Amino acid sequence: MKKLMNEVGHYVDEMLDGIVLAHPELRRLPGTTVLVRAKKADKVALVSGGGSGHEPAHGGFVGPGMLDAAVAGEMFTSPTPDQILEAIRAVHGDQGVLLIVKNYTGDVMNFEMAAEMATMEGIHVEQVVVDDDVAVQNSTHTIGRRGIAGTVFVHKIAGAAAEAGYPLETVAQIAKRTIANVHSMGVALSPCTVPASGQPSFQLADDEIEIGIGIHGEPGVRREPIRPADDVVDTLLDTILENAAIQAGDDVAVLVNGLGATPLSELYIANRRIAKRLAEQSVNIQQTRVGEYMTSLEMAGFSISLLKLDHELTKLLNAPATTIAWRS
Amino acid sequence: MLTTSAFVAFIQAYTNRLDELQPLLDQLDNQIGDGDHGTNMTRGFHAANERLTSTPTDDLGALSQTVAMTLLSSVGGASGPLYATVFLRFSAQWKGQSQVDAKEITEAIVQARDGLVVRGKAHVGEKTMIDVWSPAAQTLQENPTVSGLLKAATVAAEAAVGTRELVAGKGRAAYLGERSRGTCDPGSVSSAVFFEEFANVIVGGVEKTPWPTLVS
Numbered sequence: 001m002k003k004l005m006n007e008v009g010h011y012v013d014e015m016l017d018g019i020v021l022a023h024p025e026l027r028r029l030p031g032t033t034v035l036v037r038a039k040k041a042d043k044v045a046l047v048s049g050g051g052s053g054h055e056p057a058h059g060g061f062v063g064p065g066m067l068d069a070a071v072a073g074e075m076f077t078s079p080t081p082d083q084i085l086e087a088i089r090a091v092h093g094d095q096g097v098l099l100i101v102k103n104y105t106g107d108v109m110n111f112e113m114a115a116e117m118a119t120m121e122g123i124h125v126e127q128v129v130v131d132d133d134v135a136v137q138n139s140t141h142t143i144g145r146r147g148i149a150g151t152v153f154v155h156k157i158a159g160a161a162a163e164a165g166y167p168l169e170t171v172a173q174i175a176k177r178t179i180a181n182v183h184s185m186g187v188a189l190s191p192c193t194v195p196a197s198g199q200p201s202f203q204l205a206d207d208e209i210e211i212g213i214g215i216h217g218e219p220g221v222r223r224e225p226i227r228p229a230d231d232v233v234d235t236l237l238d239t240i241l242e243n244a245a246i247q248a249g250d251d252v253a254v255l256v257n258g259l260g261a262t263p264l265s266e267l268y269i270a271n272r273r274i275a276k277r278l279a280e281q282s283v284n285i286q287q288t289r290v291g292e293y294m295t296s297l298e299m300a301g302f303s304i305s306l307l308k309l310d311h312e313l314t315k316l317l318n319a320p321a322t323t324i325a326w327r328s
Numbered sequence: 329m330l331t332t333s334a335f336v337a338f339i340q341a342y343t344n345r346l347d348e349l350q351p352l353l354d355q356l357d358n359q360i361g362d363g364d365h366g367t368n369m370t371r372g373f374h375a376a377n378e379r380l381t382s383t384p385t386d387d388l389g390a391l392s393q394t395v396a397m398t399l400l401s402s403v404g405g406a407s408g409p410l411y412a413t414v415f416l417r418f419s420a421q422w423k424g425q426s427q428v429d430a431k432e433i434t435e436a437i438v439q440a441r442d443g444l445v446v447r448g449k450a451h452v453g454e455k456t457m458i459d460v461w462s463p464a465a466q467t468l469q470e471n472p473t474v475s476g477l478l479k480a481a482t483v484a485a486e487a488a489v490g491t492r493e494l495v496a497g498k499g500r501a502a503y504l505g506e507r508s509r510g511t512c513d514p515g516s517v518s519s520a521v522f523f524e525e526f527a528n529v530i531v532g533g534v535e536k537t538p539w540p541t542l543v544s
Contacts, residue, residue, distance in 0.1 A: 051404075073404050073405075074364075074368070074371075074404050075364070076362045076363075076364060077362075077364055077368060077404040077405045078404050078405050078406070078408075079404060080400060080401050080402065080403070080404050080408055081400055081401075081409070082400065082401040083401075104406075104500065105406040105448070105498060105499050105500065106404065106405040106406035106407075106408070106409075109406055109409040109410070109447060109448070110404070110408065110409055113400070113409055135503075136503050137505075143498055143499070143502055146503065194362070194363055194364060196354075196364065196367045197354050197358065197363045197364065197367065199355075199358065199363070201358060201362070201363055202358075214500075214503060216362040216500070217362060217363065218361060218362050218500055218503060218504075219504060219507065221503070221504075221505070
């Protein structure tokens with residue numbers, strides 16, 4: 001393992017210090033792993049978070065028009081309820097708090113416990129759970145689909161709704177509609193190494209790719225030989241389109257997300273194919289984002305997210321936002 | 329009989345075993361999850377151990393509460409809330425008592441099992457810690473004695489090894505479907521070690537299961 005780090009136990013702490021030094025518009029709550037922006041009490045407050053290792057998520061989406069606070073956990077590990085509770089206490093005004101959680105057993109449990117504690121303190125809290133990863137079969141018998149890069153669309157759109165002054169119930173409804181409309185899938189070309197373990201999360205031969213990868217170095221759903229970029233894009237896009245009710249004439253937003261060690265050039269090559277495929281199906285791309293939004297340390301690979309838009313979601317997606325990793 | 333000093337000794341012994349087994353637990357988790365179960369558990373129980381030695385009390389409920397709150401704030405993931413739930417249930421059961429007998433231990437273990445089911449929403453057979461806690465609690469219920477504790481530790485170890493053949497229905501391993509078969513559930517192994525060390529502190533002379541040769 002070769003990493004640019006000091007003490008492995010200080011990894012998250014030193015990263016958070018580095019973020020606020022580079023971006024003084026963010027503040028770190030003393031003694032916590034919570035990043036907040038200047039408090040705005042007359043709107044619904046948005047709190048999200050998750051394990052570290054997904055940078056720029058989640059701190060990179062804190063700012064006007066998006067999140068009010070992001071809670072960082074240990075590497076690939078959900079933040080703990082006490083930290084989430086600190087975030088809720090710091091940002092809640094008089095309009096309540098919306099928690100945006102990715103669908104993982106640990107994240108859901110920790111955010112739920114924090115929500116229960118905040119409710120006991122008289123703070124009005126709602127929680128939405130993002131499950132955009134179509135690589136995982138949806139079934140009532142399992143925990144359902146994972147939350148991956150499509151979560152960033154939920155941050156953006158719910159953030160705009162909150163900024164517009166909508167009440168908590170409405171912001172939560174809009175967030176849920178966004179979640180229902182966003183579908184994602186990813187592929188890895190090489191694994192990542194969690195600093196504390198020092199070992200790659202899985203083994204891939206030089207000529208293999210892992211289809212249906214998550215964002216924590218966990219193995220995907222199947223392993224296949226490497227093939228041209230267009231074919232890889234088709235594999236992901238076919239599964240996304242099977243699951244998303246997207247038809248000719250629909251408007252969509254596209255997110256081509258690098259997982260940490262994919263050259264931007266390769267992401268653009270992938271985007272070229274995505275645009276061609278959607279044009280063939282007469283689907284209108286209203287907005288395309290290409291870059292790193294939700295990474296998995298130094299994993300090579302990428303994910304595609306498609307968000308089906310309606311009039312209101314389009315308006316909210318285009319509303320102004322000023323954060324480290326998303327500006328519009 | 330579990331006294332407060334035995335409880336503190338148990339947390340110490342369990343922390344030591346976690347130190348030993350951290351690489352194994354991480355390795356198992358690496359195969360079917362995200363590779364940090366050993367790291368997270370070790371961090372949490374070290375914190376709990378430190379907190380216990382710095383806050384002496386003769387109340388088993390208060391000690392359990394301290395462990396629960398420390399785990400909640402230092403473990404993260406799913407293991408944090410789940411192991412915290414175990415100690416929260418112990419705390420409720422043993423409140424104000426400086427020692428408890430096998431019957432009260434049994435009742436607390438059963439309560440902990442029920443708490444895990446509520447928090448984790450998992451059922452038996454889904455390759456989670458419930459697959460260990462459920463048969464162990466049942467063994468104790470049938471025989472709420474010191475020898476029942478020994479039997480529960482044996483049953484727990486067998487159940488943890490048995491999770492190798494299961495397909496995960498909950499937790500991150502569930503995303504692997506059929507590919508989760510063939511690896512023991514790390515949370516089940518850490519749970520079996522829990523029962524082993526617990527029985528050893530109360531009864532003594534419990535043989536340590538050779539986990540690395542058994543499950544890796």
